[in-house]
Amino acid sequence: MKRLGIVAALLAIVFLVAPPAFAQVKGVYWTTSGKAGPFPLNGLVPSLPPEKNREVTIPINMWVIDHAKGLVVFDTGNNAAISDGQCKTHWAAGNCDFLKPSQKRDDVIDRQLQKIGFRPDQVKAVITSHSHLDHIGNIKLFPKAVHVIQKKELYQAWWPEKFQRDGDVFVMKDFDGPARDFNYLELEGDYDLFGDNSITVLSTPGHTLGHQSVRVRFPNGKTMILAQDAIWFKENLEGYPAGLNYSVKDYNASINRLKMIRDLENGELYFGHDADQFNQGGAPKWFK
Numbered sequence: 014m015k016r017l018g019i020v021a022a023l024l025a026i027v028f029l030v031a032p033p034a035f036a037q038v039k040g041v042y043w044t045t046s047g048k049a050g051p052f053p054l055n056g057l058v059p060s061l062p063p064e065k066n067r068e069v070t071i072p073i074n075m076w077v078i079d080h081a082k083g084l085v086v087f088d089t090g091n092n093a094a095i096s097d098g099q100c101k102t103h104w105a106a107g108n109c110d111f112l113k114p115s116q117k118r119d120d121v122i123d124r125q126l127q128k129i130g131f132r133p134d135q136v137k138a139v140i141t142s143h144s145h146l147d148h149i150g151n152i153k154l155f156p157k158a159v160h161v162i163q164k165k166e167l168y169q170a171w172w173p174e175k176f177q178r179d180g181d182v183f184v185m186k187d188f189d190g191p192a193r194d195f196n197y198l199e200l201e202g203d204y205d206l207f208g209d210n211s212i213t214v215l216s217t218p219g220h221t222l223g224h225q226s227v228r229v230r231f232p233n234g235k236t237m238i239l240a241q242d243a244i245w246f247k248e249n250l251e252g253y254p255a256g257l258n259y260s261v262k263d264y265n266a267s268i269n270r271l272k273m274i275r276d277l278e279n280g281e282l283y284f285g286h287d288a289d290q291f292n293q294g295g296a297p298k299w300f301k
C-alpha cells in the first residue's frame with residue numbers, strides 16, 4: 014500500500030508539474046478580408062507554365078486564435094478605407110486596378126470579430142505576417158494589443174528596398190501616426206507566444222525580409238500551419254515560385270521548412286491566398 018501511495022504521489026506530481034501539452038487553444042477561426050481578382054494567376058506567379066495559367070479570385074486570409082490566455086489575431090487584412098469600392102482613396106490606383114479588391118466594410122477584421130462574439134479591444138496579441146497592404150492594413154484598430162512582428166519587417170515597412178517600393182505594396186498610412194507608438198514585440202526568429210508550445214511564430218523570410226508564419230497545436234495533437242504569404246498557392250508548393258520576392262533563396266528555404274514541419278507533425282498547411290483551398294470548405298470556419 015505504501016508503495017502504491019508513493020507511485021500515486023509521484024504520478025500526481027508529474028501531472029501537476031507537466032500539464033497536458035498544447036491544452037490551451039480553444040479554436041482557430043479562418044476568415045477573409047474580402048477577395049481580390051479575378052486576374053491571371055501568372056500575374057502573381059510569373060514562373061507558371063502557360064498550360065497551368067488560369068483566372069483566379071483569391072481570398073485575403075485572416076485568422077483568429079482563441080486561447081485560454083487571450084485572443085490572438087493573425088493578420089488584419091486590407092485597410093477598412095478600401096471597402097465598398099473606395100480602393101483608390103487609400104491604395105495606389107494601379108494596385109486597385111490589378112488586384113480588384115471586393116472588400117465590404119463588414120469584411121474588415123473588427124466586424125469579423127464581432128460576428129463571432131468578440132470585441133476588438135479583447136484582442137491581446139496581433140501577429141502580423143508581413144507589412145504588405147493586404148496583411149498589416151488594420152493594425153490601428155488594435156491600439157491596446159501587443160503587436161508581434163519581426164524587427165527586420167518593421168525596418169523594411171518604413172524603408173523598403175527600391176525594387177519592392179516600386180509596387181506600392183507597403184502603404185505608409187497603414188502603420189504611421191499612432192501606430193509608431195504601439196507595443197511591438199520585435200522578434201528576431203521564432204517565438205512561443207504564450208510559453209506553452211501551442212502558438213508558435215515561425216520565421217519564414219523570402220517573400221519579404223521578415224515574413225513570419227504561425228503554427229498552432231491543438232489539445233488533441235492536431236497541428237495547423239498558417240503559412241500566409243510564405244506560400245500563396247499550392248502551385249508555389251509544386252515548385253513554381255511566386256513573384257515579388259525579397260529573396261528567392263530564402264523563399265524556397267521557408268517553403269521547405271513549412272513542408273517538413275507539416276510532414277513531421279502530420280499537420281495541415283494553409284496558404285495565404287489559395288482560391289481552391291478556400292473553396293474546398295474554406296472561410297468563414299472554426300477549427301476546434
Ligand SMILES: [Zn+2]
Nearest residue numbers: 147148242285
Ligand atoms: Zn498577401
